[in-house]
Amino acid sequence: MRGAAPTQRGYDLLNAPIMGAFLRWQHARSVLQLVLLAVSFLVITDGLWGPQLAPRNMAGILPWVHWRGFVALALLVAGNLFCMACPFMLPRRLAKRILPADAHWPKALRSKWLAIATLFLFLWAYEAFDLWASPWLTAWLALAYFAAAFVVDGFFKGAPFCKYLCPIGHFHFVNSMASPLEVAVRDPDVCATCRTRECIMGAWEKPRALGEGASDPTKALRTHQRGKLLQNGCELWLYQETKFGNMDCTFCMECIHACPYDNVGILTRPPARELWEDPRRAGVGRLSQRPDVAALALFLTFAAFINAFGMVTPFRALEGWLGAVLGTNSAPVVVGVLFLAGMFLIPAVLVGATARLSALLSASGRTVVEEATRYAYALVPLGFGMWVAHYLYLFLMGGLAIIPATQEYMADLGLPLLGSATWTQGPMVPDQCLFPLEVFFLELGLLASLVVAFRIAQRELGPGRRALRGALPWGALAIIISALGIWVLLQPMEM
Amino acid sequence: MIPRLLNRLTPFLLLPLAAPLFASGCLGEGPEGDPSLVLEVGISPTPPAVGPARLIISLHDTAGVALSGAEIRVEGTMSQAGMIPVGDTAQMEGPGLYIVPSFNFTTAGDWILTLTGTLPDGRVARIRKRTNVVGALHGPPGGNSE
Numbered sequence: 001m002r003g004a005a006p007t008q009r010g011y012d013l014l015n016a017p018i019m020g021a022f023l024r025w026q027h028a029r030s031v032l033q034l035v036l037l038a039v040s041f042l043v044i045t046d047g048l049w050g051p052q053l054a055p056r057n058m059a060g061i062l063p064w065v066h067w068r069g070f071v072a073l074a075l076l077v078a079g080n081l082f083c084m085a086c087p088f089m090l091p092r093r094l095a096k097r098i099l100p101a102d103a104h105w106p107k108a109l110r111s112k113w114l115a116i117a118t119l120f121l122f123l124w125a126y127e128a129f130d131l132w133a134s135p136w137l138t139a140w141l142a143l144a145y146f147a148a149a150f151v152v153d154g155f156f157k158g159a160p161f162c163k164y165l166c167p168i169g170h171f172h173f174v175n176s177m178a179s180p181l182e183v184a185v186r187d188p189d190v191c192a193t194c195r196t197r198e199c200i201m202g203a204w205e206k207p208r209a210l211g212e213g214a215s216d217p218t219k220a221l222r223t224h225q226r227g228k229l230l231q232n233g234c235e236l237w238l239y240q241e242t243k244f245g246n247m248d249c250t251f252c253m254e255c256i257h258a259c260p261y262d263n264v265g266i267l268t269r270p271p272a273r274e275l276w277e278d279p280r281r282a283g284v285g286r287l288s289q290r291p292d293v294a295a296l297a298l299f300l301t302f303a304a305f306i307n308a309f310g311m312v313t314p315f316r317a318l319e320g321w322l323g324a325v326l327g328t329n330s331a332p333v334v335v336g337v338l339f340l341a342g343m344f345l346i347p348a349v350l351v352g353a354t355a356r357l358s359a360l361l362s363a364s365g366r367t368v369v370e371e372a373t374r375y376a377y378a379l380v381p382l383g384f385g386m387w388v389a390h391y392l393y394l395f396l397m398g399g400l401a402i403i404p405a406t407q408e409y410m411a412d413l414g415l416p417l418l419g420s421a422t423w424t425q426g427p428m429v430p431d432q433c434l435f436p437l438e439v440f441f442l443e444l445g446l447l448a449s450l451v452v453a454f455r456i457a458q459r460e461l462g463p464g465r466r467a468l469r470g471a472l473p474w475g476a477l478a479i480i481i482s483a484l485g486i487w488v489l490l491q492p493m494e495m
Numbered sequence: 496m497i498p499r500l501l502n503r504l505t506p507f508l509l510l511p512l513a514a515p516l517f518a519s520g521c522l523g524e525g526p527e528g529d530p531s532l533v534l535e536v537g538i539s540p541t542p543p544a545v546g547p548a549r550l551i552i553s554l555h556d557t558a559g560v561a562l563s564g565a566e567i568r569v570e571g572t573m574s575q576a577g578m579i580p581v582g583d584t585a586q587m588e589g590p591g592l593y594i595v596p597s598f599n600f601t602t603a604g605d606w607i608l609t610l611t612g613t614l615p616d617g618r619v620a621r622i623r624k625r626t627n628v629v630g631a632l633h634g635p636p637g638g639n640s641e
Contacts, residue, residue: 053572053607053623060576133574133605313603313630398577423570423580492545494603494630495575 009184010268014256023266026231026257032085039067040087040142046409047139056423059135061398061405063142069395071172072388076441079181079266080172083162084251088149092161099154109164112292116299119167123303124339127310128332132495159235162250169250174300175384176246177377178272178448183249183256183264184240190263191241199240199255199264200282203231207260231258239282240264245274247284247293272448275377276455287377291369294376298347301383305485306342308390310335312491351376354473362461362470374460378453378474379481385445386485389438396434400425438489446482450475531556532620534567534612543628545603550595552585554612554620561591567612569595574605574625603630 014020022028039062047059054060067082074081095101131137152161162169185191196207205227232254234240240255240263256264278288287293309315315338323334355371358364364371404421411420427434450471457471533556539549550569554562567585572578581601585593593612600606606628612620 053609054574055572055576055578055580057576064575065577130574130605132576316603316630394577397579401576423572424582426579492603492630493578495573495578495605 009186012186012265012267013181014265023253024256029084029253030090033087033090036085037087037090040146042409044139044142047135047137047142050135050409050412052135054133054135055398055401056405056408056421057135058405058409059138059142060132061401063138064132065394065398066402068391069399072391072395075172075175075179075384076388077180079179080176080246080249080251083169083172083249084253086169086250088145088166089162089252091146091150092153092159095150095154101154101157103156105156105158105160105164111164112170112290112296114164115167115170116292116296118165119170119296119299119303120339120343122167123307123343124332124336127307127339128335130331158237159250163236163248170296171300171387173247173249174297174380175387176249177274177297178381178384179246180268180271181266182246182269182274183251183253184243184267184269186263186265186267188241190261194241194261194263196260197239198231198233198258198260200233200237202229202233202254203258203260204229233258234283237283242280242282244277244279244281247274247281247287272381272452275380275452276459278374278459288374291373294373297376297380297383298351298372299343300387301379301481302347303343304383304386304390305481305488306339308386308485309342309488311390311493311495312488313494314491316494350477354477357473358470361472362457362466364461364470375453375456375470375474378449378456378471379478381448381452382442382445382478382482382485385442385448388441388445389485389489392441393434393438396428396437399428435489439486442482442485442489446478449478453478527621527623528611528619532562532612532614532618533557534610534620534622536569536608536610536622536624538626543600543606543626545600545628545630547597547599550583550585550598550608552593552595552610552612553591554593555591562614563587563590565593565612565614567593567610569598570609570611571598571600571606572609573602574607578602600628603628 012020014023042058043062044059046057050057050059054064071082125131125141129137131141148165149161152165153159198207204221206221206225234252234255236248236250238248238255240259243249251266256266278286280286284290284293318338319331319334322337323329326334326337328334351372352368355368355375358375359366359368359371366374401423403425404423407416407418407421410416410418429437453471453474454467457467457474461467461470532554535553537551539551552567552569554565554567556562564587569583569585571581579601581599583595583598585595588594604627606626608624608626610622610624614620
């Protein structure tokens with residue numbers, strides 16, 4: 001290290017007692033990944049060979065109750081911690097060693113459209129095939145995930161699986177835009193003088209630097225001249241000096257370990273701020289010029305509500321009606337049609353109309369797509385609020401099931417060390433607290449969405465009434481969606 | 496060239512070894528425990544709706560002889576994790592006939608009932624039964640009482 005730079009921005013988690021020391025440790029991520037790898041092992045083994053009763057199987061409980069609950073909590077109070085601990089990246093490391101990993105990801109696929117497709121497939125399969133109720137399918141889903149990360153990153157350079165494909169990762173990327181933590185530089189002036197750029201190039205035996213130490217001081221060393229790679233740089237091409245926000249950041253901490261100036265930290269920031277700021281972001285560009293990223297944000301917002309709607313009685317009634325109209329009982333077909341309508345068609349109409357109105361009221365002169373691309377991020381907190389409400393509800397309701405499930409798993413292994421399982425656990429909080437908690441998170445999201453809409457309008461239109469007129473339709477849309485969300489939460493559950 | 500290729504393809508060549516994984520994963524529904532015992536359950540109303548339902552349980556041996564004096568425990572869970580399980584104990588109403596008068600289905604959807612009958616001599620019968628509990632929008636249950 002070439003000396004520590006002072007922290008000029010928010011509080012740096014790397015300076016926190018104990019946790020900071022752990023995160024600075026080079027193998028911290030591997031340890032976290034190994035923990036989740038062990039959890040994956042439990043999910044896969046119990047899913048394949050354990051009792052095929054989801055509420056009593058690790059594959060039924062750990063991914064669909066605990067993992068989703070912890071993801072929601074982590075994104076709410078910290079950031080993208082689950083990409084940081086992602087176990088699917090461990091076989092990927094092996095793939096990088098034994099497979100060529102030298103092909104370039106096709107240019108035509110360097111966008112978020114594929115991620116929207118994989119997210120849709122994931123959510124559709126979850127509902128159409130009752131993944132939550134099938135430990136066996138859940139185990140295979142986990143295995144397929146390991147295989148996909150292995151194969152894709154084994155043949156392509158960098159981390160295209162994370163950047164362009166992974167549905168779970170993109171769920172984290174979008175929702176972590178509202179999180180309070182960000183991997184960021186501590187002192188921008190230090191980056192301005194850096195000539196070696198280890199945060200993206202990686203740290204080598206011989207730095208890439210121009211000047212001292214190089215045989216020709218006017219030229220950078222080529223890769224084969226740099227000796228051994230000591231530490232990876234960012235494989236998602238986020239150059240720290242111009243990195244902004246959490247989009248595409250897996251919190252892998254490679255940049256933190258690679259920076260010779262110790263100038264990268266995990267900093268606190270105002271949650272959701274990045275949703276209304278629009279600088280040119282390393283590896284991403286300006287959000288206002290990325291319709292694919294805006295579409296991803298909108299997709300996840302509406303998917304939050306459709307996913308929750310899939311758990312209540314009116315959805316089942318709608319399924320029955322549509323099945324009769326289409327003349328089929330096939331859940332994949334009926335759910336597919338409903339999800340296509342709810343996640344693409346209806347959002348396109350609603351957002352298109354809102355964007356048109358916003359452009360007219362504010363006289364921005366922009367097309368519907370241009371307007372929607374700028375304001376789409378205003379709805380992210382609302383969608384995030386619904387995801388949190390939904391996932392925390394299930395976690396608080398059924399989280400304690402992990403105790404008897406572990407007892408039973410151990411007993412099945414012939415090691416009844418934890419006693420016999422008793423399946424009489426109740427919710428983690430009193431029943432009557434669950435609905436108010438759900439509404440609290442949903443409305444917190446709404447509040448943040450209203451603020452973000454107004455700040456985007458101010459950014460685009462300047463202060464004053466014009467900004468208010470530009471934000472008004474988006475605020476109204478957020479309020480309508482939020483009201484529909486409350487209606488969904490009030491419905492009787494049916495799964 | 497060929498050894499290098501083989502080295503790279505090794506993980507894929509190992510994939511067939513995973514084939515036995517496909518053979519697992521069947522839901523253990525139906526009878527378990529002592530094969531000489533027959534435990535059956537009916538639900539009233541059918542299909543059950545959210546709220547209380549009456550479970551009518553019979554326990555006999557394979558020769559048809561009704562078995563009394565058993566302790567029969569019923570546990571209901573939804574097919575997915577995350578919901579609170581419901582438990583109850585059946586009361587004996589007659590020779591080999593046991594009743595749970597008010598089993599509370601708290602949520603609409605797929606339920607799995609696990610019934611465990613333990614006879615005074617220690618023999619155990621266990622069955623699992625799936626049932627779909629209808630919600631309010633489906634109207635009043637149209638089935639008969641058993």
